[in-house]
Amino acid sequence: MTLRHLCVVLGDQLNFEISSLRNFDPSQDRVMMCEVRSEATYVKHHKKKIALIFSAMRHFAQELAAQNFPVHYTFYDDPDNAGSFLGEIKRAVQKYKPQKIIVTFPNEYRVAEDIKSWESQLGLPVEIRDDDRYLCAVSEFQSWSEGRKSLRMEFFYREMRKKFQILLDKKGEPEGGQWNYDSENRKKIPKNLIPPPPTQFIPDDITNDVLTLVEKNFSDHFGDLRPFHFAVTRTQALKVLDEFLIQRLPLFGDYQDAMKEGEAWLFHSHISFYLNCGLLNPLEVIRAAEKFYYEGKAPLNAVEGFIRQIAGWREYIRGIYWLKMPEYKDHNHLNATRDLPWFYWSGDTKMNCLKQCVIETKENAYAHHIQRLMVLGNFALLAGLDPAQVNEWYLIVYADAYEWVELPNVSGMVLFADGGYLASKPYAASGAYINKMSDYCEKCHYKVAEKNGPQACPFNYLYWDFLDRNAEKLRGNMRLAMPYRTLEKMSAQKVAQIRQDSLTFLCSDEMRKDSQ
Ligand code: FAD
Ligand code: DLZ
Ligand code: SF4
Numbered sequence: 001m002t003l004r005h006l007c008v009v010l011g012d013q014l015n016f017e018i019s020s021l022r023n024f025d026p027s028q029d030r031v032m033m034c035e036v037r038s039e040a041t042y043v044k045h046h047k048k049k050i051a052l053i054f055s056a057m058r059h060f061a062q063e064l065a066a067q068n069f070p071v072h073y074t075f076y077d078d079p080d081n082a083g084s085f086l087g088e089i090k091r092a093v094q095k096y097k098p099q100k101i102i103v104t105f106p107n108e109y110r111v112a113e114d115i116k117s118w119e120s121q122l123g124l125p126v127e128i129r130d131d132d133r134y135l136c137a138v139s140e141f142q143s144w145s146e147g148r149k150s151l152r153m154e155f156f157y158r159e160m161r162k163k164f165q166i167l168l169d170k171k172g173e174p175e176g177g178q179w180n181y182d183s184e185n186r187k188k189i190p191k192n193l194i195p196p197p198p199t200q201f202i203p204d205d206i207t208n209d210v211l212t213l214v215e216k217n218f219s220d221h222f223g224d225l226r227p228f229h230f231a232v233t234r235t236q237a238l239k240v241l242d243e244f245l246i247q248r249l250p251l252f253g254d255y256q257d258a259m260k261e262g263e264a265w266l267f268h269s270h271i272s273f274y275l276n277c278g279l280l281n282p283l284e285v286i287r288a289a290e291k292f293y294y295e296g297k298a299p300l301n302a303v304e305g306f307i308r309q310i311a312g313w314r315e316y317i318r319g320i321y322w323l324k325m326p327e328y329k330d331h332n333h334l335n336a337t338r339d340l341p342w343f344y345w346s347g348d349t350k351m352n353c354l355k356q357c358v359i360e361t362k363e364n365a366y367a368h369h370i371q372r373l374m375v376l377g378n379f380a381l382l383a384g385l386d387p388a389q390v391n392e393w394y395l396i397v398y399a400d401a402y403e404w405v406e407l408p409n410v411s412g413m414v415l416f417a418d419g420g421y422l423a424s425k426p427y428a429a430s431g432a433y434i435n436k437m438s439d440y441c442e443k444c445h446y447k448v449a450e451k452n453g454p455q456a457c458p459f460n461y462l463y464w465d466f467l468d469r470n471a472e473k474l475r476g477n478m479r480l481a482m483p484y485r486t487l488e489k490m491s492a493q494k495v496a497q498i499r500q501d502s503l504t505f506l507c508s509d510e511m512r513k514d515s516q
Pocket of ligand 3: 354
């Protein structure tokens, strides 16, 4: 059997509009998809993430076949499964003898390097097409960044707004006169406000088969597999988006930074899983939210805040990843070397904020942005945890985690490991911030109002210890001038107490590296 093109579709390219499927001719071409061990185990992904990807892949393959796209699909437990992309393509090449392989540029450096070797390994032409699902091409971001010493998301975001005419008035000015309404988006959740439940789906036969497979093959991976309620098709993902727009978008802005015990989903959209694996396209999401503003169904602070996350942060993060890889992975500007404590896996800590965020992460393979940044990330920054271990943790635990989006968020935004290329200052904060934005402190063993001593909130002394420890590298940062002035005014005795409390805590049982 001889084919014209073998069109490879990866597990995060699940969309009919993906470039590898353009000009597809069912009479001469074939789609190829494979569930492979190398992708499922390059880190020990959360069980829910593997289930999501495999089930979404199987559903997409079924939809392709129904639309007259013949598909060669390898199931994980196929006895002949070679276990890697290249191994599976070799098998397919032997079977179909295609004239050419076509693939869309992958989202991870690791896979891009692999794909670049296919041509020589297979002895066949391999056409790597651009991934044009994004608002900003990799080359366009590179041109934008040229000549700039440090990059700032806000300026990039304005470029994207102008390029796609997003939330602009007839004169090309930002709606409402401002580009950014972040200052209005910092409210705590009132006690009597109950967030709507997340959109959930009952697993069908395909998903149930995948759940059984994940249970059997990945029982030693982190996280709870069941209950499993993610969307696994584009139709379902569109339903998640629709319900977000109606039920949560109007309050998204107000409570974007808020956290509440027992409420994992709040007013966020929960679409990162689907954007990242291809079931949703960023521009369609942006246009849908924009329409809600123009129809008077959601206020500007909410719609602008939401759109900024996608047209701004998401694209900016991707641009930095491709601009700075592979060196970006090795950055450790603050020379942080402490091991990741065991409680990041178990939730076994007396710090209630961390406990709640880890437990929700384990249950849902999800935590919202402020939990990732200002609780889990803030602690990693203050305690000086090793960037390689922290990055691996974030890549494992979230169902939306892919290196292109995880790494710059962790090394750049959270750990300041890139020395300030992505963010202008470290997002370091004491317990007061967590107390302001959540109700976690109410049930905590530690006292957020106490600054030192065994009952004091560890974030309080660790915050000053972090600034003290890293003074040589951070003292000159204009945005940290105020806290450094405060630190310098502290008495020698107070500083000694901060150092001692930090040392005691960092050497305590809470910080142990393993489960014993
Ligand atoms: P919403 O709050 O509803 O936001 C809407 C969308 O905006 C998200 O779906 C996402 O696509 C995008 N977005 C928002 N913030 C960011 C951001 N900082 N970077 C990129 N996109 C953003 N997001 C991932 O998709 N994968 C990751 O692996 C990931 N790791 C993160 C690690 C850390 C330490 C931090 C601080 C953030 C990380 N984020 C990651 C960004 C963000 O936390 C998630 O995108 C968001 O929580 C997903 O939930 P949501 O869909 O409900 O988002
Ligand atoms: C995340 C993931 C997993 C768990 N498994 C597969 C798989 O078996 N087959 C596949 O094609 N893709 C998988 N993926 C997504 C890939 O890791 C992703 O496509 C690459 O990292 C490129 O971004
Ligand atoms: Fe977290 Fe400190 Fe509040 Fe406890 S007191 S929940 S450790 S911020």
